[in-house]
Amino acid sequence: MLDGSDTASDARLRAAGLRVTATRSAVLDALTGMPHSSADDVFDRIRSALPGTSVQSVYNALGDFVAAGLARRIEPAGRPGMYELRVDDNHHHMVCTSCGRIDDVDCVVGEAPCLHVPDSAGYDIRTAEVTFWGLCPNCRAETVTPERRS
Known part of the structure; x- marks a missing residue:
């Protein structure tokens, strides 16, 4: 300043x-x-x-x-590059296929990088990027028709 x-x-x-x-x-x-x-x-x-x-x-x-x-x-498929400040962990993302909302998901299973590849691959894996696609709670609520509510 x-x-x-x-x-x-x-x-x-x-x-x-x-x-x-x-x-x-x-x-x-x-x-x-x-x-x-x-x-x-x-x-x-x-x-x-x-x-x-x-x-x-x-x-x-x-x-x-x-x-x-x-x-x-x-870089979620079909979207421009997106930026976030959460960098100190190996979290993943959920993307709503209707409204585009993106939410963080903590490591799904085990320690980072959360996924295991065969040792024979020869890679030293540091991170894994997983993106879950579906409807967010708001869009799910909007898709519930009056007939389904009763």
């Missing part, structure tokens, strides 16, 4: 080894309030507060966050 005070976002950026800029701070704040956001979602959220910011600068900030381990990029 210009007055010399340090926000929580500024401290997180510094701890990740990143230089604090107005765009990075705004992008980090936006992601804090909107997990599973696309770069366009983040840009829409910050552009009124930072009128000189471009979509490209948001992409740059998000790329810097991913490279520094501050954010994670997920």
